[in-house]
Amino acid sequence: xxxxxxxIKITKQPWVRADLVKLAWPRAGFTLLAIIYFxxxxxxxxxxxxxxxxxxxxxxxxxxxxxxxxxxxxxxEGSRYLYVPAMAAAGFWAILFESVxxxxxxxxxxxxxxxxWWLWSNTSLIWSKMAENQPQHETAKQILAYFxxxxxxxxxxxxxxxxxxxxxxxxxxxxxxxxxxxxxxxAAEWEKKITYTFPPEKLLVFTYDAATKTLIESGAPFRQMIxxxxxxxxxxxxxx
Amino acid sequence: xxxxxxxxxxxxxxxxxxxxxxxFMGEGYYYFNHTFFYDPQGGFTIIQGLLRYDTAARxxxxxLPLFFNDRVWLYFLFxxxxxxxxxWLFYRFIWQLTKNRLISILSIxxxxxxxxxxxxxxxxxxxxxxxxxxxxxPLLFLSFIWLTKKHLWLSVSLYTVALxxxxxxxxxxxxxxLYIFFQWLQSKQHSFLQLLQTLPYLVITALMFLIDxxxxxxxxxxxxxxxSIVSNVVYQFPRQ
Numbered sequence: 001x002x003x004x005x006x007x008i009k010i011t012k013q014p015w016v017r018a019d020l021v022k023l024a025w026p027r028a029g030f031t032l033l034a035i036i037y038f039x040x041x042x043x044x045x046x047x048x049x050x051x052x053x054x055x056x057x058x059x060x061x062x063x064x065x066x067x068x069x070x071x072x073x074x075x076x077e078g079s080r081y082l083y084v085p086a087m088a089a090a091g092f093w094a095i096l097f098e099s100v101x102x103x104x105x106x107x108x109x110x111x112x113x114x115x116x117w118w119l120w121s122n123t124s125l126i127w128s129k130m131a132e133n134q135p136q137h138e139t140a141k142q143i144l145a146y147f148x149x150x151x152x153x154x155x156x157x158x159x160x161x162x163x164x165x166x167x168x169x170x171x172x173x174x175x176x177x178x179x180x181x182x183x184x185x186x187a188a189e190w191e192k193k194i195t196y197t198f199p200p201e202k203l204l205v206f207t208y209d210a211a212t213k214t215l216i217e218s219g220a221p222f223r224q225m226i227x228x229x230x231x232x233x234x235x236x237x238x239x240x
Numbered sequence: 241x242x243x244x245x246x247x248x249x250x251x252x253x254x255x256x257x258x259x260x261x262x263x264f265m266g267e268g269y270y271y272f273n274h275t276f277f278y279d280p281q282g283g284f285t286i287i288q289g290l291l292r293y294d295t296a297a298r299x300x301x302x303x304l305p306l307f308f309n310d311r312v313w314l315y316f317l318f319x320x321x322x323x324x325x326x327x328w329l330f331y332r333f334i335w336q337l338t339k340n341r342l343i344s345i346l347s348i349x350x351x352x353x354x355x356x357x358x359x360x361x362x363x364x365x366x367x368x369x370x371x372x373x374x375x376x377x378p379l380l381f382l383s384f385i386w387l388t389k390k391h392l393w394l395s396v397s398l399y400t401v402a403l404x405x406x407x408x409x410x411x412x413x414x415x416x417x418l419y420i421f422f423q424w425l426q427s428k429q430h431s432f433l434q435l436l437q438t439l440p441y442l443v444i445t446a447l448m449f450l451i452d453x454x455x456x457x458x459x460x461x462x463x464x465x466x467x468s469i470v471s472n473v474v475y476q477f478p479r480q
Binding site for chain 1: 256267350411418
């Protein structure tokens with residue numbers, strides 16, 4: 001029930017003196033007691049509660065069985081592996097809270113406060129994380145916008161693109177902006193794919209300039225390198 | 241119900257509206273160049289294509305680019321609308337189980353505004369997670385809703401289609417036998433026939449498991465492959 005980043009913050013407090021793994025047992029114990037208590041009290045929805053608990057266990061179990069390393073490496077950004085378990089957990093907690101909600105006004109207020117706190121804490125976290133990442137999205141958009149305008153000029157060329165749009169972002173540019181161009185990302189060790197016979201004039205290397213928010217063609221040293229290699233190779237050939 | 245729809249749309253919009261300003265990141269572009277009918281590796285038959293873990297994602301990218309072209313915002317609008325639909329159907333799912341408005345509303349708050357479970361899936365530009373997984377949930381929720389409306393054949397058909405479209409659907413399997421079992425437990429007759437309703441879901445999943453074990457190797461020949469449907473569920477990344 002506690003948002004994961006908040007849980008991390010709690011565990012880092014000196015007064016907690018426990019890591020996540022150690023905290024897992026008391027949390028599991030508390031949850032089990034809550035299940036037993038509410039299962040006894042909550043007659044109307046007890047089977048639905050059980051469905052939710054078992055659905056939660058099977059989905060978490062499936063995660064753990066299939067990708068144990070991923071499941072236990074849920075980092076600050078949460079994990080996609082929690083998407084299905086979150087459905088079960090949402091139903092589970094909602095049933096528990098409903099059972100409290102029926103009682104006195106104080107309990108009703110408490111449930112409304114918890115739901116409000118959950119909504120506020122998660123939404124503010126989601127917004128702040130998205131705002132943090134938005135510059136990357138803007139940069140990627142600028143890269144694509146550049147290729148949309150200039151790609152028609154790159155017929156039959158090899159274009160090395162900034163890593164931000166990645167390997168498949170190159171495919172996207174090729175598909176929509178110029179099918180005759182080969183787009184390769186920087187990270188793909190593109191230099192190794194070029195032999196000395198490659199015509200240097202067909203190589204374009206783009207880097208993103210954050211200051212001007214545009215792409216700069218910076219392939220001259222690489223083209224020169226290919227030319228040098230070609231010259232050396234020709235000299236070696238002639239010497240034989 | 242109409243008010244609830246508005247609540248869900250508002251809640252989803254409040255939490256996730258910033259998605260609309262995002263673009264693809266990393267593997268998010270993958271399916272532009274790896275669709276159902278086109279794959280750079282080539283040579284897949286329809287049957288082999290249907291046995292992939294990500295059929296829905298591939299089919300989606302056979303069609304979406306025809307309408308959206310390179311307008312990235314349209315892809316994200318599509319994602320946003322599907323997420324609203326999934327949230328609405330999740331509400332209906334909980335409603336079908338409990339027939340309680342408060343539980344359904346609380347569930348939707350806990351599920352929609354969940355940073356840990358949904359951020360990676362929805363808000364990092366990793367569109368492939370959406371295409372491989374979230375897109376399956378309308379079918380799965382509808383399958384469950386039809387089960388509760390006593391249309392077993394329709395429910396099983398929808399589940400089968402969901403399973404073929406994406407093996408991630410396996411995560412939802414537990415809900416069907418659990419619901420049928422607890423319904424049986426609560427019924428007065430304890431009819432064995434009622435329990436038999438669990439069989440189609442289990443048999444179809446098992447069949448997929450068996451067929452998928454007879455998958456193909458890199459030379460596109462049908463060979464024994466120890467990788468099962470279970471492991472494929474989480475092979476959500478393109479294989480290198």
